[in-house]
Amino acid sequence: MNIVFVTSEVVPFSKTGGLADVCGALPKALAKLGVKVMVFSPLYPSVEKLKKEKLRVKNIVLLIKVGERIKTAQVCQIRQSKVDFYFVDESEYFKREFLYGTAQGDYPDNAQRFIFFTKAVLESLIELKIKPDIVHCHDWQTALIPLYLKTIYANHPSFLATKSVFTIHNPGYQGLFSPATFYDIGVPEKYFTPEGLEYYGKVNFLKAGLLFADKLTTVSPTYAQEIQTKEFGFGLEGVLTKRQADLSGILNGIDYSIWNPAKDKFIKPNYDLNNWSEAKSKIKTKLCQKLKLNLPSQAPLISFIGRLTIQKGIELIIEAVKAGIFNNAGLIILGLGEEKYHKLLLKLKEDCGKRISVNLSFDEPLAHQIYAGSDIFLIPSHYEPCGLGQMIAFKYGTIPIGYKTGGLADTIIDYNENSDQGNGFLFTSYNLKAFIEKVKSAIQIYQQKNEWAMIVKRAMNADFSWATSAQEYLKLY
Numbered sequence: 001m002n003i004v005f006v007t008s009e010v011v012p013f014s015k016t017g018g019l020a021d022v023c024g025a026l027p028k029a030l031a032k033l034g035v036k037v038m039v040f041s042p043l044y045p046s047v048e049k050l051k052k053e054k055l056r057v058k059n060i061v062l063l064i065k066v067g068e069r070i071k072t073a074q075v076c077q078i079r080q081s082k083v084d085f086y087f088v089d090e091s092e093y094f095k096r097e098f099l100y101g102t103a104q105g106d107y108p109d110n111a112q113r114f115i116f117f118t119k120a121v122l123e124s125l126i127e128l129k130i131k132p133d134i135v136h137c138h139d140w141q142t143a144l145i146p147l148y149l150k151t152i153y154a155n156h157p158s159f160l161a162t163k164s165v166f167t168i169h170n171p172g173y174q175g176l177f178s179p180a181t182f183y184d185i186g187v188p189e190k191y192f193t194p195e196g197l198e199y200y201g202k203v204n205f206l207k208a209g210l211l212f213a214d215k216l217t218t219v220s221p222t223y224a225q226e227i228q229t230k231e232f233g234f235g236l237e238g239v240l241t242k243r244q245a246d247l248s249g250i251l252n253g254i255d256y257s258i259w260n261p262a263k264d265k266f267i268k269p270n271y272d273l274n275n276w277s278e279a280k281s282k283i284k285t286k287l288c289q290k291l292k293l294n295l296p297s298q299a300p301l302i303s304f305i306g307r308l309t310i311q312k313g314i315e316l317i318i319e320a321v322k323a324g325i326f327n328n329a330g331l332i333i334l335g336l337g338e339e340k341y342h343k344l345l346l347k348l349k350e351d352c353g354k355r356i357s358v359n360l361s362f363d364e365p366l367a368h369q370i371y372a373g374s375d376i377f378l379i380p381s382h383y384e385p386c387g388l389g390q391m392i393a394f395k396y397g398t399i400p401i402g403y404k405t406g407g408l409a410d411t412i413i414d415y416n417e418n419s420d421q422g423n424g425f426l427f428t429s430y431n432l433k434a435f436i437e438k439v440k441s442a443i444q445i446y447q448q449k450n451e452w453a454m455i456v457k458r459a460m461n462a463d464f465s466w467a468t469s470a471q472e473y474l475k476l477y
C-alpha cells in the first residue's frame with residue numbers, strides 16, 4: 001500500500017506544534033508495519049538548515065496556477081527512517097522566518113501559499129509517477145486536496161484508485177479568507193455555497209477537507225464526540241454530524257525515540273524508573289540555576305510549554321499566579337504566540353520576580369529540560385483535540401494537571417486517594433476556582449513523597465507509543 005502524507009509541518013524539519021510531531025512519528029510507525037509512506041511538506045529555511053547537503057533535487061519543474069499567477073517550483077527529497085520526505089521548494093512563499101505568521105498576525109497571503117502548496121503536491125505526484133492509494137491530509141493548510149481530487153483531478157490516471165483521509169488536529173484554525181480568494185482556488189463557482197466552501201460570506205478551507213475527504217479522523221476518541229457539539233464544533237458541528245459515519249477518533253502517540261528520559265541528549269543525567277527521583281532533582285537544580293529561579297527547598301517546580309493562545313488556558317495560569325497559588329512553588333513558562341500574552345507574561349514576571357521564569361521562544365532543548373526537571377506540568381487547555389504535552393510529561397515522570405476534555409480526558413486519570421489508577425490531575429469545570437483547587441491539591445500531594453512516587457511510577461509506566469494507533473490507521477486505510 002502506498003500512503004502519501006501532506007502536511008504543513010513535520011518533525012524534525014519544521015515545527016510549531018503537535019501536528020509536526022504527529023506527521024514525523026506516524027509515517028515512521030506505519031513504515032515499520034511494512035507500508036510505503038511518503039511525506040510532502042514545504043521547504044522552509046529550517047529544512048535546509050538541517051539537511052541542505054543531503055537533499056536531492058528531483059528532476060522535475062512544476063508550473064502552478066494560483067489565480068492569475070503562474071508560479072514555478074522544484075521538489076527535493078530525502079529518505080529517513082524508511083520514509084521518503086519530499087519538500088516543495090518555492091522561495092517567495094516559504095523562505096520566511098516563521099511558518100504561518102508573526103506575533104502580530106498571520107501572513108496576508110496564507111491562502112495563496114497553501115493553494116499553491118496543495119496543487120504543487122498533486123502535480124508532483126503526477127510528475128514523479130506516484131499513484132497513491134491514500135492521500136492523508138492534515139488541517140486547513142492541506143484541506144483543499146480532497147476537493148481537488150474530487151474535481152479538477154477526478155479523472156486523472158494518477159488518482160483513479162486514490163482515496164483521501166483528512167485528519168482534524170485543530171478546528172480552531174479553519175483557513176478563513178475573503179470571498180475573492182475563492183477564485184484563486186480554481187474550482188467551479190458552484191462550490192462557493194453554504195453546502196460547499198462558503199462560510200458566512202467567507203471561504204473556509206477546512207470545510208473542503210470535511211466535505212470531500214473519503215474518511216475523516218481526529219486525534220482522540222473523546223474529541224471525535226465533542227467536535228460534533230455546539231460547544232466544541234467551532235461552527236462546523238453541523239457538517240461534522242452529517243459525516244458522523246465517516247468520522248473516527250484515533251489517539252495520537254509519542255515518538256519515544258525522541259521523548260525518552262533514558263536516552264534524551266538534552267538532559268543530564270539520563271534516567272528511568274530506577275533512578276528518576278535523584279536524577280530529576282539534579283536536573284531541576286541545574287534548570288533553576290540556568291533560568292535564575294529561586295526555589296524554596298521541597299517546593300515543586302511547575303511548568304507550562306505550549307502555544308500562547310486562548311485555547312491553551314494561559315489566562316488561567318496568569319490569574320492563578322496573581323492569586324498567589326505559586327507562592328510556594330516555582331513556575332516556568334515556555335511558549336510563543338499572541339503578542340498580548342507575551343506582554344501579560346512579561347508583566348507577571350516583573351511583578352513576581354524569582355519564582356517565575358518566562359521564556360518567549362521556541363526552544364526544543366529547553367523544552368526537553370523542562371519536561372525532565374519539573375515536578376508538575378500544566379495543560380489547562382479549554383479544548384484539546386489530543387495534547388502531546390501531558391503524554392511527554394508522563395514519560396518524564398512529571399505529573400500533568402489538565403481540564404477534562406478531548407485527549408486530556410482520554411489520557412489523564414485523575415488522582416484519587418482511594419484508587420491506585422491516577423497518573424495526574426483533572427479539573428472538571430472550566431473556571432479559575434476549579435483550576436486553583438486542583439493545583440493546590442497537587443502541590444499538597446507532592447509533599448507526600450511515597451504517594452507521589454506511586455503516581456510518578458504509574459505515569460512513567462504508561463505506554464503512549466505509536467504502535468497501537470498506527471495499526472488503527474492501517475485498518476482505516
Ligand code: ADP
Nearest residue numbers: 017018019306334335361362363367387388389
Ligand atoms: P498543539 O499542537 O496544539 O500546539 P500539542 O500538545 O499537541 O499542542 O503539541 C505541542 C508540541 O509542541 C509539544 O511537542 C510541545 O513540547 C511543543 N512545543 C510547544 N511550544 C513549544 C516551545 N515554545 N518550545 C519548544 N517546544 C514547544
